[in-house]
Structures are given as structure tokens and as C-alpha cells.
Amino acid sequence: MKHYTPLLLLFFLMTGLISAQQKQITLEDIWNGTFRTERMESLHSMANGQEYSVLDFNRESRSTSIDIYDYKTLSKVKTLVSSSDLSDIDFFTDYTFSDDESKVLLATQVESIFRRSTLGYYFVFDTATKSVTAISDDKIQEPTFSPDGTKVAYGLNNNLFIKDLKTGETTQFTSDGVDNKIINGITDWVYEEEFAFVRAFEWNATGDKIAFIRFDETKVPEFSMDLFGKDLYPTQDVFKYPKAGEANSDVSLHVFDLKQNKITEVTLDKSYSDFYIPRIKWTNEANVLSAQYTNRHQNELDLWMIDASAMTSKLVLTDKDQAYVDVTDNLTFLEDNSFIWTSEKDGYNHIYHYKKDGSLINQITNGNWEVTNYYGYDKKSKKIFYQSVENGSINRDVYSISLKGKNKTRLSDKEGTNSASFSANFTYFINTYSSATTPPLYTLNSAKSGKVLKTIIDNKDLKDQIAAYDISKKEFSTIKVNGNDLNMWMIKPSDFDPSKTYPLFMYQYSGPGSQSVANTWLSANDFWYEMLAEKGYIVACVDGRGTGLKGAAFKKATQKELGKFELEDQIQAAKQLGDLSYIDKERIGIWGWSFGGFMSSNAIFKGNDVFKMAIAVAPVTSWRFYDSIYTERYMTTPQENASGYDENSPINHVDKLKGDFLLVHGTADDNVHVQNSMQMIEALIQANKQFDWMIYPDKNHGIYGGNTRLHLYTKMTNFLDEKLGDKIK
Structure with missing residues (x-):
């Protein structure tokens, strides 16, 4: 029996009282916005370099406005336009200035098509006359001002149009656009997803030419998804999706000459x-x-x-x-x-x-070290401004350097993640800083020295609110695995006792060039991990080979073998962590989403002697099912590299399953098709392997909407508690 002095006894009683008074995180807290941060929405530097605009939302009037602020004083100069003053627009969700800032495009009733593409009604607000002009009676894509602000080009029904704001006339300058065949000036599905852009047309400097890419999808195989909805019969979404090794769109580059009314192919x-x-x-x-x-x-x-x-x-x-x-x-x-x-x-x-x-x-x-963002060039000072990981691969800092590569200056001074939005004349920048312990902090800084001039948003209310919760510190370190120092974070229970043993739950994504171990503010997943730590789990994340920001050789080590070296690193990391005195090596689990689901599936199959359970959300189960641009970038084609595809695909290793496995997918996932999970389900059935699964009807790759995320994380938490947390406390 242990004996304590009265002072020590008082200390333990006070510690227990403080702990008991702290709130426990719930799934409802995570998904009802309790931990939402205050941010600057749609920040834009005005051309004068002395002012900036933001999109503000008035919750009382349910209106939005574009408000102009002075950089130097941070005081509001004026409201440029408010939806409450516009008879034609109830609400707008985004805005874009013309180059001379005399006009503003306002976006309303915007709906998503795929990850980045949208359709919406757009209006032009004239800042001088206060008039509002509709671009089209139809929902359109990617409206873009000409350099002089007198015209707007846009996409509609796979064709390109120009609206003349002076005459009100609309000109259609392509006419061969056909759904699932020809697209003009808007990217096809795979370009949008993997090259990360939608608008495939550009005005030249004088506004008399438009260059655009034309996509001929005729030979691209079609993919179909059933949308169940609430009607008696489901509908079907059919779109072109080139899987690895299959035909891509035939692309061509064209230039439309407005003066000659002529299109020429490049x-x-x-x-x-x-x-x-x-x-x-x-x-x-x-x-x-x-x-x-x-x-x-x-x-x-x-x-x-x-x-x-x-x-x-x-x-x-x-x-x-x-x-x-x-x-x-x-x-x-x-x-x-x-x-x-x-x-x-x-x-x-x-x-x-x-x-x-x-x-x-x-x-x-x-x-x-890696440059992670390029902000621009100031012709007056002849300086380039950029972001890099020079101060450690889990951190980001803002720098300036001369065009000749001299006089480098670190403009941010806090360790964590710093990003910048510069004024048009590079006099100021708004720095957004956060770390694993500090929510987003917005400050006005001098672009010359980096000196903080004023604080704009500090999220103090959120910090005070979080202080009431039982939050554990995210501990950053490295772990030596397979000859490499891998970045790692770990979250332990707040009442961690090294003499006890805890189950280990690992998260990873592991995709090429990605990063999951970063010194930045907590995401919704991080709050889930904090909740799990409160329950008595240790949660850890390791960025293995193939992840980014540690050089090309480290990132490209997985070439032609996606899922091989990344898996070796996760398995070995789990073994080494399992050897720690306070981790129960018999209770190690792993989970991931998308590429991470591919990895967690492989882990429970190939690492069946290490992992007791795994959760895979929206996983790729064979790279043969995934799109051409992404997959072939790392794997070449299945025709060239069949073994690389098949030996590392979890669908071919279901017979190795020993532990507990939860598989989750949305039926309307246009990215990683539910076909991946259906094929694996059938393979598991034929291998006579028992497992758990959850299907979310009509949900895409993000699996959200209404109570969906709350339901999903409740499902995963219950599965984790049942399969891994049975001996906790």
C-alpha cells in the first residue's frame, strides 16, 4: 500500500476535482459546429494596395455583403454591396472583381457538380451605377471578366459564350458541345479531379482572344451510378470516367479571335x-x-x-x-x-x-527543403514572396528573397503553419497562423520586415471554450522505421499513466506527396481523436515513405508499387509502437479514408499479425478501378505494370483477414466508385470471411449531409469500442 503526505494527498484531490470539472468531447460537439473557427472569407486585396475586401454574412438579416477594410487601421471603410439592398438577389456566396474593380460578379444558388465544378446564377454589379445585370437566365459555369471588364465569358451546356455588358448581347462561339461527347472550355471529370482546375479557357491581355481546351470524350468509357432518391424509381447518373489504361479524352488547344469571329486550332x-x-x-x-x-x-x-x-x-x-x-x-x-x-x-x-x-x-x-507556395513578385522591390518548410517539414513559414536569390528574410516568427495573403502592391500581408495548440490567428504584417502591425482575428472565444474541455496535447516526434526518420504525432489520454497499457489506434492517409503530420490547428478528425483519448485510447499517425515535403526521392520511393513501401512502414511503425511498455500490442487498430482506406484494408490483411482491427472508408481496393491520370502518374498502366497493380491491391489479399474489419462507402461516390467496395465485399464473401460494412445511399466521396457525418463517426466509434476498447479502464 502507498502512503502519501497530506500535501501530496491534497494535490491529487485537487487534480481529480479539476479533471472532473472539465467537459468531455462528444460526437455531437464535433459535428454541430462547437469547435468552428472564425475565419476571413473570400479575402481579396484591392488594386490600390491599401484596402482589402471580405465576404461578410449577417445572420440576423440572412444577407451577405462585400465589405471594404483599410489595411493600416483595419477599420471598415464601406459596404460595397449588400444582398439586402438588391431586389434581384436574396443571397450571394462568392464574388469576383473585374481588373479595374468597377464591376463585381456575384454568385447565387450555386450547386456542386463534382469536387470543384459548380453551376450557378451569376450577376454583374456595377459599382458606379449600383445596377445589377444577370449574365444568363440559365445556371452557368466559370464566368470570367475580360481584362477591361466589358465582357464576361462563360460555359453553358459544354459550349462557350460571351456576354457583352455594354450592348447586352450574348455570343455563342462554340456549337459542337454535346453531353458525354464534346466539352469546350470546361475540363472533363478526370482533369477536374487530378489536375485540379475547371475553367479551361483564358482571356488574353487585350481581351480580343480567348484560348480554350476542347475535350473529345467520345472514346472514353462511361461509368454509371444509381441515385436512389425518394421517388418510386431511382435515376442514373452516367458520365465519362477513364480508368487506368483506358482511353482518355482527345484534347486540343484552340484560340478564338473576337475581332475575326474565328477559331483556330493550335x-x-x-x-x-x-x-x-x-x-x-x-x-x-x-x-x-x-x-x-x-x-x-x-x-x-x-x-x-x-x-x-x-x-x-x-x-x-x-x-x-x-x-x-x-x-x-x-x-x-x-x-x-x-x-x-x-x-x-x-x-x-x-x-x-x-x-x-x-x-x-x-x-x-x-x-x-521544399517551397510549398509561391505568393508573387514585387517589381518595385524586386522581391519574391513564398512559403516553405525550411523550418522543419511539419511547419510552414513565409519568406521573401531577391530575384537574384539574395537577402532571404523570414517574415513569420511563430512555429507552426503560416500562410500569407499579400496586398496588391506588396506593402502588407495578412498572415494566417495556427499550430496544434493555437487556433487560426489573423494578423496584419509588414511585407518588408514581417513585423506584426495589428491583430485581426484571434479566435480567443474558441480558445476559452476549448479550455473547458479535457484536451490532450498532440505530441510531435520522429520514429526510425525501415531506415528513415518518419514524422509522427501521438495523442495520449490526459490522465496518461506510463505504468498502464493502452490500446493504440493509428490513422494515416499515405498518398503520394500528402502530409498528415503537420503542426496546424485541429480538424474535426483531431477532435475525434481527442475524444478517443478521453476514452482511454492512444492515437498516433505516421507519415511513411511516399508522403511529401521531405524531398523528391522520399516522395517518389513508392513509384510503380503503390501500397508496398507505405504498408511496410505502417506495419513496422505499429510493431515498434507496440513494443512500448504502455501500449498493448494485442490491441492495435488502424483506419483511413480513400487512399488511407486502401492502406488500412491492406494493413488488416497483410499485417494480420499486428493489427487487430481496421476501418476503411471509401477505399480503393484495386488501382485497376481508379482514374487514369492519378493512377498512371504513379503506376504507369496496368498493361505495363500488372504485378504492381495486383500484388498491392487489398482485393487480392482478403483470404488473409483474421481481425475485425469495417468497410464504409457512399453509393454516389463519383471519385472512388462504390464498385471498389462491392468487389471487395464479394471477394470477402467468397473467402468466407466475416466483416462489418456500412453503405450510405446517394452520398459522394465526402459522405456528408444532414446527420450523415455524425452517424458515420458514431458507427466507427462503436466499432472501435467493441473491437479494440473492450478492456479500457
Whole structure:
């Protein structure tokens, strides 16, 4: 029996009292908005560089407004427009200024198509006359002002249109668009998902030409999904989806000349047999268009300059890699038409400066760390502003550096995740900072020194609210696994006792270039992990080989073998953690979503001697079922790499299942089709393996809407408690 002094006894009594007074996190708290952060919505720097605009929502009047604030004082200057003052618009959810800021596009009744694409009604608000003009009576896609703000181009029914705001006339300049056959100026499903853009048309600098990509989907196989709804008969959604090794859209690049009312197809001085056009962008020269082309394997990326008057082309830059080359969004043309480019060609993602002909001027940043965002170039100070992980791969900082690569300055000073939104003239930036212990903090900073000038939003109310809950610290560390120092976080119960043993529940995503171990504010999942820690679980996450921000070699180690080395790292990490005195190695579980579900499925099958249970949400079960652009980037085609596909696909290893397995999918998942789970369910049945599963009708890859997320996390928590937490406390 232990004996305590009166002082120690008092300490333990007080500790127990404080703990008892703290709230316990519930699933309802997580999904009803209790931990929602205050943010700056749709932040836009005004052209004068002295003011910025945000989208504000008035809960009392149920109206939205665009409000203008002064950078220096942070005081509100004026309300530019409020939906409460507009007879035609009850509510708008987004806005876009014309270049001269004389007009504003207002988005209303916007509905999602796929992950990034939407349809909506759009209106133009004239800031001088206060008048409102509808762009179209139909719901349209991607309306975009011409440079002078007198016209708006947009997509409708797979064709492209121009609305002249002066005359009110609308011109349709493509006419061959047909659903599931031809798309003009709007990306197809796989481009939208994997190249991350929807608008495939661009105005030139003088507004007399529009470049656009045309997609011929005729040969692309169709995928269909039943939508059950509430009617007597379900409906069906049919769309083109190229799976790995199947036919892609035939793409072509075109230029519409508004003055000549003529469309011309772009031809290049190079023959491509099977290729993608992942980016187009006009240079400062009105007749010179840049276009990035990549081969189907995506291991060679070409940058072309196209003279849209003479219709001649010149290849100015080629990036090659044994594995793949990431498309860059950072192409920036300077006044002399030299350009900024980012590349991993030295083994880490860095910023380069090239002459207009593609000859290298200099590498601006260098080192064994990654540039994670490029913010822009200030021609006055000749500085480039960017974000990087130089201060540790789980952190982000904001920097400036001269165009010559000199005088680098760290502009953020807090360890965690910093991101910046610069004023148009690069005088100020609004820094968004957070860490695992600090919710988003918005400050006004000097772009010259980084000095914090004012605090804008500090989320103090949220911090005070969270203080009432029993929150455990997320502990960051590294773990040596298979010869690599892997980033890891761990959450232990707040009353952790190293003399006890706890079940271990692991989370991972593990997809190429991803990061799950980051020093940033808590997501909904993190609050779930905190809730599980309150129950008596230890929760951990390890970023294994293939994840990002530690150099190209580490990221590309999984090439042609998705699911092999990533799985080896998760299994070995689980074994090493299981050897810790306070972890019960007989009670280790793992879960993941999407790529993470692919991994957790593999873990419970191939790692059946380590993992007692697993949860897989919306998993890929065979890469043969997934789309061409993503899968082939890392695996080449199934015809070329059959063993890489089949040996690492969980669907082929169901016979190894020993532990408890929960499989979850939404039936309207246009991304990772429910076919993946259905095929695995059948394989498990034929292998006579018992398992649990949950299907969410008409839910997409995100599995949300109404009570859906609450139901899903209740299901997962109950499964976890039953299968892994039976001996807790």
C-alpha cells in the first residue's frame, strides 16, 4: 500500500476535482459546429494596395455583403454591396472583381457538380451605377471578366459564350458541345479531379482572344451510378470516367479571335500521341500563349510558347523525371517576359528564373527543403514572396528573397503553419497562423520586415471554450522505421499513466506527396481523436515513405508499387509502437479514408499479425478501378505494370483477414466508385470471411449531409469500442 503526505494527498484531490470539472468531447460537439473557427472569407486585396475586401454574412438579416477594410487601421471603410439592398438577389456566396474593380460578379444558388465544378446564377454589379445585370437566365459555369471588364465569358451546356455588358448581347462561339461527347472550355471529370482546375479557357491581355481546351470524350468509357432518391424509381447518373489504361479524352488547344469571329486550332512542332494539357496561360504579350503539355506517363513536362497571330510554336522548357513531374501553378511572367517556374529537378521543390526563351537565369531558392507556395513578385522591390518548410517539414513559414536569390528574410516568427495573403502592391500581408495548440490567428504584417502591425482575428472565444474541455496535447516526434526518420504525432489520454497499457489506434492517409503530420490547428478528425483519448485510447499517425515535403526521392520511393513501401512502414511503425511498455500490442487498430482506406484494408490483411482491427472508408481496393491520370502518374498502366497493380491491391489479399474489419462507402461516390467496395465485399464473401460494412445511399466521396457525418463517426466509434476498447479502464 502507498502512503502519501497530506500535501501530496491534497494535490491529487485537487487534480481529480479539476479533471472532473472539465467537459468531455462528444460526437455531437464535433459535428454541430462547437469547435468552428472564425475565419476571413473570400479575402481579396484591392488594386490600390491599401484596402482589402471580405465576404461578410449577417445572420440576423440572412444577407451577405462585400465589405471594404483599410489595411493600416483595419477599420471598415464601406459596404460595397449588400444582398439586402438588391431586389434581384436574396443571397450571394462568392464574388469576383473585374481588373479595374468597377464591376463585381456575384454568385447565387450555386450547386456542386463534382469536387470543384459548380453551376450557378451569376450577376454583374456595377459599382458606379449600383445596377445589377444577370449574365444568363440559365445556371452557368466559370464566368470570367475580360481584362477591361466589358465582357464576361462563360460555359453553358459544354459550349462557350460571351456576354457583352455594354450592348447586352450574348455570343455563342462554340456549337459542337454535346453531353458525354464534346466539352469546350470546361475540363472533363478526370482533369477536374487530378489536375485540379475547371475553367479551361483564358482571356488574353487585350481581351480580343480567348484560348480554350476542347475535350473529345467520345472514346472514353462511361461509368454509371444509381441515385436512389425518394421517388418510386431511382435515376442514373452516367458520365465519362477513364480508368487506368483506358482511353482518355482527345484534347486540343484552340484560340478564338473576337475581332475575326474565328477559331483556330493550335498545332505544335512536336508530335504527341497520347498527352495532357494541364495548364494554359497568356503571357504579358497579347499574342503569346503559354501551354504546358505532358505525356501520358507524366514524366516529361513541356512548356510551349505559342504565337496566336502567326500560329507558330516554340518549346522553351522541358522538365523530366524517372518517376513523374508535377504540374506547376507558379508560372509567372515578369515585365520583360522572363518567367518564374518551380521544379523538383534538384531533388527539392524550388523557384527558378528563366529568360523568355527558356534559358536559365538563376535558381532563386535552394536547400534540402521544399517551397510549398509561391505568393508573387514585387517589381518595385524586386522581391519574391513564398512559403516553405525550411523550418522543419511539419511547419510552414513565409519568406521573401531577391530575384537574384539574395537577402532571404523570414517574415513569420511563430512555429507552426503560416500562410500569407499579400496586398496588391506588396506593402502588407495578412498572415494566417495556427499550430496544434493555437487556433487560426489573423494578423496584419509588414511585407518588408514581417513585423506584426495589428491583430485581426484571434479566435480567443474558441480558445476559452476549448479550455473547458479535457484536451490532450498532440505530441510531435520522429520514429526510425525501415531506415528513415518518419514524422509522427501521438495523442495520449490526459490522465496518461506510463505504468498502464493502452490500446493504440493509428490513422494515416499515405498518398503520394500528402502530409498528415503537420503542426496546424485541429480538424474535426483531431477532435475525434481527442475524444478517443478521453476514452482511454492512444492515437498516433505516421507519415511513411511516399508522403511529401521531405524531398523528391522520399516522395517518389513508392513509384510503380503503390501500397508496398507505405504498408511496410505502417506495419513496422505499429510493431515498434507496440513494443512500448504502455501500449498493448494485442490491441492495435488502424483506419483511413480513400487512399488511407486502401492502406488500412491492406494493413488488416497483410499485417494480420499486428493489427487487430481496421476501418476503411471509401477505399480503393484495386488501382485497376481508379482514374487514369492519378493512377498512371504513379503506376504507369496496368498493361505495363500488372504485378504492381495486383500484388498491392487489398482485393487480392482478403483470404488473409483474421481481425475485425469495417468497410464504409457512399453509393454516389463519383471519385472512388462504390464498385471498389462491392468487389471487395464479394471477394470477402467468397473467402468466407466475416466483416462489418456500412453503405450510405446517394452520398459522394465526402459522405456528408444532414446527420450523415455524425452517424458515420458514431458507427466507427462503436466499432472501435467493441473491437479494440473492450478492456479500457
